[in-house]
Amino acid sequence: MKDTDEKYMKEALKQAKKAYALEETPIGCVIVHEGKIISRGYNRRNTDKNPLAHAEITAIRKASKKLGDWRLEGCTLYVTLEPCQMCAGAIIQSRMDRVVIGCMNPKAGCAGSVLNLLQVDRFNHQADVTRGVLEEKCSELMKSFFRELREKKKKKEGA
Ligand SMILES: [Zn+2]
Numbered sequence: 001m002k003d004t005d006e007k008y009m010k011e012a013l014k015q016a017k018k019a020y021a022l023e024e025t026p027i028g029c030v031i032v033h034e035g036k037i038i039s040r041g042y043n044r045r046n047t048d049k050n051p052l053a054h055a056e057i058t059a060i061r062k063a064s065k066k067l068g069d070w071r072l073e074g075c076t077l078y079v080t081l082e083p084c085q086m087c088a089g090a091i092i093q094s095r096m097d098r099v100v101i102g103c104m105n106p107k108a109g110c111a112g113s114v115l116n117l118l119q120v121d122r123f124n125h126q127a128d129v130t131r132g133v134l135e136e137k138c139s140e141l142m143k144s145f146f147r148e149l150r151e152k153k154k155k156k157e158g159a
Pocket residue numbers: 054055056083084085086087088
């Protein structure tokens with residue numbers, strides 16, 4: 001873990017809250033290059049009606065545009081929830097140096113839970129991974145989202 005990890009994870013949490021406000025699963029992401037945030041993203045899957053609209057994909061697309069390169073060497077990606085298989089794949093494809101994760105996703109995560117696609121020796125690139133940065137805050141946001149969702153559902157069913 002680096003000194004600045006919590007600071008950038010807080011920024012990723014801000015993005016996650018944007019998703020929350022749209023009633024999307026609250027997942028947020030920022031990408032840092034040379035000590036600066038170069039892109040941000042949050043989950044918009046329902047809003048955009050797009051299975052690709054994950055926080056990480058959005059942030060990777062913007063970061064590549066900003067750097068004018070598909071390679072994101074020297075970049076660190078901060079994400080509030082462990083990446084899925086698609087995002088872990090995109091992270092490796094982008095040659096990202098490092099990934100910092102808030103909380104893990106035991107049922108779907110591909111950075112150590114179900115699989116660890118970020119660190120397969122036989123691929124041509126592996127990313128350094130740091131887990132559990134502001135873990136409580138990240139998981140509490142998810143929990144409160146799903147709690148609220150269940151309550152809303154109950155109210156609907158009751159009406
Ligand atoms: Zn994903």
